Amino acid sequence: MDVLFNQLFSGLSMASILLVIALGLAIIYGSMGVINLAHGEFVMLGAYATWALQNFFGFSILVALPFVFIAVALVGWVIELVIVRRLYRRPLDTILATWGIGIILQQLVRLGIGAESRFVRGPAILDGNLTIGAVVMSNYRIFVILFSIGVLTATWALMTRTEFGMKLRAVIQNREISECYGIEAGKIYSLTFAYGAGLAGIAGALITPLYSTIPTMGTTLVVDAFLVVIIGGLGSVIGAAAAAVMIGEVTAIFSMVMNDTLGRIAMLGCIIVLIRFRPRGLFPETIRR
Amino acid sequence: MTRKLSYDLLAFAAFMLVIFLVVPTVYDYDGFELNTFARYLSLAIVALALSLSWGSAGLLNLGQAATFGIGSYAMAMHLKLRASDGLPDFMAWNNVETLPWIWVPFHSLGFTILAGLLVPAAVGGIIATFMFRARIAGVFVAVITLAFLVAFQLLVIDQQGMTGGQNGLTGLAQLNLFGWEVDTYSTAFYYLVAGCLMIALAVGLYVSHSKFGLILRAIREDAERTRFFGYNVASFETMIFCISAALAGWAGMLYVLVLEFASPTYMSVSFSLAIVIWVAVGGRESVIAAAIGAILVNALEGRLSDVFVEGWNLMLGVTFVLVVIFMPRGLFGLVTSMIKMATERVRIRSHRPHAIKPIKANSQSEGRR
Numbered sequence: 001m002d003v004l005f006n007q008l009f010s011g012l013s014m015a016s017i018l019l020v021i022a023l024g025l026a027i028i029y030g031s032m033g034v035i036n037l038a039h040g041e042f043v044m045l046g047a048y049a050t051w052a053l054q055n056f057f058g059f060s061i062l063v064a065l066p067f068v069f070i071a072v073a074l075v076g077w078v079i080e081l082v083i084v085r086r087l088y089r090r091p092l093d094t095i096l097a098t099w100g101i102g103i104i105l106q107q108l109v110r111l112g113i114g115a116e117s118r119f120v121r122g123p124a125i126l127d128g129n130l131t132i133g134a135v136v137m138s139n140y141r142i143f144v145i146l147f148s149i150g151v152l153t154a155t156w157a158l159m160t161r162t163e164f165g166m167k168l169r170a171v172i173q174n175r176e177i178s179e180c181y182g183i184e185a186g187k188i189y190s191l192t193f194a195y196g197a198g199l200a201g202i203a204g205a206l207i208t209p210l211y212s213t214i215p216t217m218g219t220t221l222v223v224d225a226f227l228v229v230i231i232g233g234l235g236s237v238i239g240a241a242a243a244a245v246m247i248g249e250v251t252a253i254f255s256m257v258m259n260d261t262l263g264r265i266a267m268l269g270c271i272i273v274l275i276r277f278r279p280r281g282l283f284p285e286t287i288r289r
Numbered sequence: 290m291t292r293k294l295s296y297d298l299l300a301f302a303a304f305m306l307v308i309f310l311v312v313p314t315v316y317d318y319d320g321f322e323l324n325t326f327a328r329y330l331s332l333a334i335v336a337l338a339l340s341l342s343w344g345s346a347g348l349l350n351l352g353q354a355a356t357f358g359i360g361s362y363a364m365a366m367h368l369k370l371r372a373s374d375g376l377p378d379f380m381a382w383n384n385v386e387t388l389p390w391i392w393v394p395f396h397s398l399g400f401t402i403l404a405g406l407l408v409p410a411a412v413g414g415i416i417a418t419f420m421f422r423a424r425i426a427g428v429f430v431a432v433i434t435l436a437f438l439v440a441f442q443l444l445v446i447d448q449q450g451m452t453g454g455q456n457g458l459t460g461l462a463q464l465n466l467f468g469w470e471v472d473t474y475s476t477a478f479y480y481l482v483a484g485c486l487m488i489a490l491a492v493g494l495y496v497s498h499s500k501f502g503l504i505l506r507a508i509r510e511d512a513e514r515t516r517f518f519g520y521n522v523a524s525f526e527t528m529i530f531c532i533s534a535a536l537a538g539w540a541g542m543l544y545v546l547v548l549e550f551a552s553p554t555y556m557s558v559s560f561s562l563a564i565v566i567w568v569a570v571g572g573r574e575s576v577i578a579a580a581i582g583a584i585l586v587n588a589l590e591g592r593l594s595d596v597f598v599e600g601w602n603l604m605l606g607v608t609f610v611l612v613v614i615f616m617p618r619g620l621f622g623l624v625t626s627m628i629k630m631a632t633e634r635v636r637i638r639s640h641r642p643h644a645i646k647p648i649k650a651n652s653q654s655e656g657r658r
Contacts, residue, residue, distance in 0.1 A: 097613040103606030261447040268440035279429050
């Protein structure tokens with residue numbers, strides 16, 4: 001039983017990180033239909049930014065978070081302006097172009113910083129574990145779970161409670177008509193892309209104490225995050241959250257029954273079947289077009 | 290014979306001339322250089338296979354590397370069995386006592402070649418039936434095939450006793466083709482691979498110029514409307530997936546012959562997307578252009594990665610982004626639009642005297658009024 005709870009907790013911890021990555025991706029995909037394969041590289045940039053801030057300025061991860069968010073959001077904003085903007089009418093081509101961007105970012109980091117793995121210390125306040133019965137939970141992982149719930153709430157509030165969110169939802173539903181109402185869709189798109197990239201940066205900062213920071217770390221993350229988005233349903237924030245928890249827990253349970261690799265294979269199999277039968281995701285938006 | 294077909298046949302003949310005569314002459318029949326070029330040629334086959342599904346039918350298959358990998362492992366299994374008497378060495382390291390049943394028939398070369406073509410085709414067919422029966426299209430095809438690829442690669446790495454895991458299959462024997470011990474650094478081997486590429490290209494050209502190819506293009510433009518015309522869209526899409534997968538398997542078999550080992554990296558996401566890059570650079574609409582794209586990018590990689598060891602991947606990324614933005618139809622699109630401009634100019638020049646006269650007459654008559 002304890003094994004099960006420990007496994008469920010580690011699943012939740014994985015889900016929380018997936019959620020933060022997938023949220024950014026879900027917003028970008030939902031609003032502009034861009035499949036951003038460079039998203040994993042945004043996560044990687046976030047991780048390296050955290051490492052740099054800690055290494056050169058001695059910032060703890062918690063202090064670094066806002067700076068990382070802004071830095072990666074800026075990178076995303078520039079990329080949207082220079083490249084992605086030209087491809088809105090060709091959704092399949094965005095897969096290719098963003099993969100190219102991913103290669104570029106990866107190589108720039110490899111050339112500039114080096115290919116070896118970098119180490120980032122977890123924040124000292126969050127050292128130690130919380131033990132309930134025989135279930136051991138590291139404080140940092142608990143923090144990551146709570147933080148991701150915070151990010152989810154903030155994103156949800158941004159989408160539904162602010163003027164920007166209202167404009168964004170209008171553009172998602174119908175770009176042409178919202179432009180007729182004076183909403184600058186181009187500007188909304190840039191900001192959304194930047195926000196999504198910033199979230200990926202935060203995810204990158206959060207995972208630095210848990211994963212090794214290497215230039216190729218984004219590639220595996222982006223595939224998982226993408227599956228979360230597709231399963232959650234186009235641009236659905238709640239759907240992404242549900243799908244992240246589901247994927248995290250399903251992987252954890254399968255991994256317990258079989259082994260880690262087979263658990264992941266089983267999870268991917270489930271996802272393929274799920275997409276086949278619900279291609280619009282678990283929580284499809286019901287918009288008449 | 291339509292004009293498009295005659296252009297394609299012309300390009301095919303020119304391409305054949307270059308591959309069969311010019312390239313060996315330029316490399317002075319040097320075994321090492323020809324072996325390197327044979328590698329590009331085998332990759333050209335997998336690129337043209339992708340262009341059949343992506344270019345003709347608009348189905349972006351990001352799992353092409355999986356079928357390529359199956360083909361390569363089939364050939365590697367045969368060569369591994371030839372290299373070892375009894376149990377292959379890696380199996381003994383993994384405490385596998387008897388040869389797994391799946392390995393047994395690979396003693397026969399005929400079975401191996403059939404398996405290298407038919408197993409990928411069957412796998413492609415199963416995935417395609419699974420997807421296209423549900424009318425999955427566009428981005429979702431890309432995502433499902435990508436997820437399949439990741440799962441498949443993990444499976445191959447996980448089954449270490451059967452597949453050699455992360456190391457793949459190494460220490461392979463030479464192929465013995467009807468008594469001919471194939472030396473991969475010989476001119477004859479180069480011609481074998483080049484011949485295979487030409488046959489694959491001919492198959493690709495036949496498919497794209499047949500009625501079947503026309504229906505595929507109709508599906509790409511508007512699947513719903515094609516369905517209304519009474520065509521079973523799912524079965525056409527499944528068929529092209531099978532053909533494309535079989536060609537990819539073929540390419541995989543040749544690739545193993547050239548490199549003399551099989552590795553799970555042949556089934557990695559980055560390799561699969563690299564295939565997409567080659568096709569995009571060459572031009573996805575034409576099988577010949579896709580093949581040329583693969584040869585070009587790989588040959589450039591071979592030359593430039595020696596000079597710019599670190600910077601090469603960066604250059605590849607930049608080139609690719611530029612191609613997607615400014616040349617969405619690849620080199621093929623560039624060439625066809627240039628030909629179109631040239632013929633347009635010729636047409637205008639030959640028509641000019643007739644075209645000007647009536648305008649003059651009109652303006653005079655208007656002036657009089």
